[in-house]
Amino acid sequence: MNSSLIGKIEKAHRYAQERDRFAFSELRVVVRGDNDAHEVTLRDGRWHCPCDFFAGWGTCSHTMAVEHLLEGMVPEGGMATAGAS
Numbered sequence: 001m002n003s004s005l006i007g008k009i010e011k012a013h014r015y016a017q018e019r020d021r022f023a024f025s026e027l028r029v030v031v032r033g034d035n036d037a038h039e040v041t042l043r044d045g046r047w048h049c050p051c052d053f054f055a056g057w058g059t060c061s062h063t064m065a066v067e068h069l070l071e072g073m074v075p076e077g078g079m080a081t082a083g084a085s
């Protein structure tokens with residue numbers, strides 16, 4: 001294999017260990033809940049989920065699950081604000 005490509009692969013492995021290098025600015029992910037699948041999106045720093053709970057609370061188990069999964073790489077959503085109010 002080309003030695004410069006090997007260098008890039010090694011660097012990629014190192015980067016992948018350092019979560020603070022990553023900041024998702026936009027995201028679309030389908031979360032398979034117990035009852036239904038929901039498409040959670042992150043756009044302009046704001047979370048959205050089409051489920052009923054999110055409509056009332058601005059947060060839900062689906063967005064919280066994705067936040068937890070990507071902790072440190074995505075903006076904090078309703079979890080923080082729900083605790084503060």
Ligand SMILES: [Zn+2]
Pocket residue numbers: 038049050051052053054059060061062063
């Ligand atoms: Zn939801």
